[in-house]
Amino acid sequence: MISASGGLPLDGFIVFIALFIVFAALGFLGRFFRKGDETQLHEWSLAGRKLGVFLTWFLVGADLYTAYTFIAVPSSxxxxxxxxxxxxxxxxxxxxxxxxxxxxxxxxxxxxxYVTAADYVTDTFSSRTLGLLIAVTGIVAELPYVGLQLVGMKAVLTVMFPVNTGNLGLIINLALVASVIILIAFTFMSGLRGVSLTALFKDMIIFITVIVVIIAVPMAYGGFQHAFAAKTAFQTLSQPTFAVGYPTLWIGSALALYLYPHAVNGSLSSNSAKNLRMSTALLPVYGIGLAFLALFGVLIYAVGPALSYVNSFGSSGGVYVVPALILYTMPSWFAGFAFLGIFIGGLVPAAIMSIASANLFIRNVVKPYKKVPLEPKRETFWAKIATIIFIFLAVGFTLIINDTFAIQLQLLAGGFILETLPALFLGLYWPKLNKHSMMVGWAVGMILDVYMMLDANKFGQIATSFYTFGKLGTSEILVFVGLFAVMVNVIISILGTFLARAMGVRNSKDEVPT
Amino acid sequence: MPNVSTVQSGQDKKRAYMIAGILMAIPFFAYIILPVYDRVDPQLFGVPLFYWYQTVWLAISAVLFGVAAFLIGRAKGGEEE
Structure with a gap:
C-alpha cells in the first residue's frame, strides 16, 4: 500500500533489483545446463533440442504469454x-x-x-522464393511484437516511480536499455538454454502474483460483485454486435499464434515430438493466469485510488491497470516481486523472438542467396549478431515511435502472419500444394488484409481489426479482417493447386541449392 | 499395466486418433456456442457466467488435450522420433 503521491517504496525497489540479479545470473549460468556446443546453431538457438515436457511447457508458456499480453489484455x-x-x-x-x-x-x-519454419517450406516446396516470403513475413510480424514487450515493461517502470519524478522518461529509457544489454549479453553466451531457465523463474513469479492478487483483492474490496456493479456494461458481451466478431477474432488468433517464429522456435527446442505434444496440450493451464489478469481490468473499478491513478493518464492510462492495481492493493515488497515478474515477462519473449527472427534472416534470407556457402560456425556467429541487431531495432523502434502507433503496427502485423498458413499448416498435411498458387494466395491475402484494415479504420488511426459486412437487423456484422483474408488465401492456394495439377504442373525439384 | 511402447494395430491406431480428434474438438464447440454463455447469471464469486464459463473451459481443455496427447503418443509409439 502506498501514499497518494504514488511510486514504489524502497523495499519494493530492493526486491525488484535483487530478483533481477537472480534473473541475470540464471541467464548466464544457463549455458552449463545440459551443455552443448554453442557454435552449432541448433544448440544455441534450440537448446540442442533437449528440453523435456516440463521445461518446454515453461519455455513456450513464457514465450507466448508475454508482458505485452499481461498488460494489453487487461488494459483493453x-x-x-x-x-x-x-x-x-x-x-x-x-x-x-x-x-x-x-x-x-x-x-x-x-x-x-531444419531450424526455422521457412527451412521446412523451402525444402518441401522446392522454392527458396516461397521460403523467403515466409521468412520475411515472419520477421516483419515479429518486430512490432518485440517492440510491444518494451511497451509493457515501460508501463511497469512508470508505475514504480512517483508521478512527479523529474526526467521520468529518460530514467525509464535508461533502465530499459540497461536491462536489454544484460539480456543480450546472456543470450549471446547461453542462447536458448539461458532463456529457458529464466522462463521458469519468470513463470513462478507470475503465477504466485496472479493467484495472490485474484484472491486478496476481491476479499479486501467487496468482491467481484462490487467491481461488476460499478461497470454493468461489462457483465456480458454486447450481443448481437459481436455475435460474429467475437468468434472470428478468437479463431483467427488461434490459427495465427503458432505461425509466429517465436512459437515455432520454442516448439522445436523440445526433446521429442511426443513430449512436445504433451506440453502443448497442457498450455491452456497457463491461460487461466491470463484470464485472471484480464479480470483485473474489471476489478480495478472497485479500487478507487488505483482507478484514479490510471484515469490521471487520460485515455492512454489503460496500460497501467495491472501494475497500478498491484501497487495500490499489495504490500510494497510484494509489488516489487510482481513487477519484476511482468518486467522479465517482457525480456524473456523478446529474446526468443529476436533469436527466431535472426535465424530466419540468416538461414532463409541471406544464406540461400550467397554465392559462397556459409559454414555452420559462421552461420551461428552471424545469427548471434543478427539477434543483437533485432533486439536493438525493437528498442529503437519503441523509443522513437509512440505506444499507440506500436499497437497499431502490431494489429496490422497480426494479419500478416496468418498469410503464411497455407505453406506451413496446410503444407504439413498436404506437401503437394502448388508453390505458385501459394505465392499468389499470399500476395492477395496480404493486399486484402492491408486494404480492409485501412478501410475499416477509415484510412485513419488503426484502432480496430473488425470489418463491417453489412447489417443484420439493426446491428452490424463484424468480421475479423485477418481471418477473412487468410480464407481467401487458402481458397486460392487450393484451387490453384488443382488447376496446376490439371495442367500437369508439379513443384519442380531443381531450385533449391543443397 | 499396458506397455506404452507396444505397437498398436492399424485399427487401434485409427480409433485412438479418432477419439483424440473428438477430445481436441470439444473445446471449440464449447466456445463457439456464444449465445449460451453470454449471460450474467449464474454468477460464481460475483463473476458473470460469460467470464467464468470461459475460464473453467481452459482447465477442461487442458485435461481433454492431455488425454488426447497421451492417446496419440501411445498410438504412434516411437515412429516419430
Whole structure:
C-alpha cells in the first residue's frame, strides 16, 4: 500500500533489483545446463533440442504469454469490456491447432536439420522464393511484437516511480536499455538454454502474483460483485454486435499464434515430438493466469485510488491497470516481486523472438542467396549478431515511435502472419500444394488484409481489426479482417493447386541449392 | 499395466486418433456456442457466467488435450522420433 503521491517504496525497489540479479545470473549460468556446443546453431538457438515436457511447457508458456499480453489484455478489457476476453477461447483452441502441427514439424525438422519454419517450406516446396516470403513475413510480424514487450515493461517502470519524478522518461529509457544489454549479453553466451531457465523463474513469479492478487483483492474490496456493479456494461458481451466478431477474432488468433517464429522456435527446442505434444496440450493451464489478469481490468473499478491513478493518464492510462492495481492493493515488497515478474515477462519473449527472427534472416534470407556457402560456425556467429541487431531495432523502434502507433503496427502485423498458413499448416498435411498458387494466395491475402484494415479504420488511426459486412437487423456484422483474408488465401492456394495439377504442373525439384 | 511402447494395430491406431480428434474438438464447440454463455447469471464469486464459463473451459481443455496427447503418443509409439 502506498501514499497518494504514488511510486514504489524502497523495499519494493530492493526486491525488484535483487530478483533481477537472480534473473541475470540464471541467464548466464544457463549455458552449463545440459551443455552443448554453442557454435552449432541448433544448440544455441534450440537448446540442442533437449528440453523435456516440463521445461518446454515453461519455455513456450513464457514465450507466448508475454508482458505485452499481461498488460494489453487487461488494459483493453478495462477500456472496451468483454470483447477482449477473446484471449481466453483463443489460448484454449490455439493449442489444439499446435498439437496437430508442431509435433509433425518437429519430427521432420529433426530428421532434416531444419531450424526455422521457412527451412521446412523451402525444402518441401522446392522454392527458396516461397521460403523467403515466409521468412520475411515472419520477421516483419515479429518486430512490432518485440517492440510491444518494451511497451509493457515501460508501463511497469512508470508505475514504480512517483508521478512527479523529474526526467521520468529518460530514467525509464535508461533502465530499459540497461536491462536489454544484460539480456543480450546472456543470450549471446547461453542462447536458448539461458532463456529457458529464466522462463521458469519468470513463470513462478507470475503465477504466485496472479493467484495472490485474484484472491486478496476481491476479499479486501467487496468482491467481484462490487467491481461488476460499478461497470454493468461489462457483465456480458454486447450481443448481437459481436455475435460474429467475437468468434472470428478468437479463431483467427488461434490459427495465427503458432505461425509466429517465436512459437515455432520454442516448439522445436523440445526433446521429442511426443513430449512436445504433451506440453502443448497442457498450455491452456497457463491461460487461466491470463484470464485472471484480464479480470483485473474489471476489478480495478472497485479500487478507487488505483482507478484514479490510471484515469490521471487520460485515455492512454489503460496500460497501467495491472501494475497500478498491484501497487495500490499489495504490500510494497510484494509489488516489487510482481513487477519484476511482468518486467522479465517482457525480456524473456523478446529474446526468443529476436533469436527466431535472426535465424530466419540468416538461414532463409541471406544464406540461400550467397554465392559462397556459409559454414555452420559462421552461420551461428552471424545469427548471434543478427539477434543483437533485432533486439536493438525493437528498442529503437519503441523509443522513437509512440505506444499507440506500436499497437497499431502490431494489429496490422497480426494479419500478416496468418498469410503464411497455407505453406506451413496446410503444407504439413498436404506437401503437394502448388508453390505458385501459394505465392499468389499470399500476395492477395496480404493486399486484402492491408486494404480492409485501412478501410475499416477509415484510412485513419488503426484502432480496430473488425470489418463491417453489412447489417443484420439493426446491428452490424463484424468480421475479423485477418481471418477473412487468410480464407481467401487458402481458397486460392487450393484451387490453384488443382488447376496446376490439371495442367500437369508439379513443384519442380531443381531450385533449391543443397 | 499396458506397455506404452507396444505397437498398436492399424485399427487401434485409427480409433485412438479418432477419439483424440473428438477430445481436441470439444473445446471449440464449447466456445463457439456464444449465445449460451453470454449471460450474467449464474454468477460464481460475483463473476458473470460469460467470464467464468470461459475460464473453467481452459482447465477442461487442458485435461481433454492431455488425454488426447497421451492417446496419440501411445498410438504412434516411437515412429516419430
Amino acid at each position: 478489457l478495462f477500456a472496451k469490456g468483454g470483447i477482449y476476453f477473446f484471449a481466453v477461447p483463443y489460448v484454449a483452441v490455439t493449442f489444439a491447432v499446435a498439437m496437430l502441427m508442431m509435433p509433425k514439424l518437429w519430427t521432420i525438422s529433426k530428421k532434416k536439420g
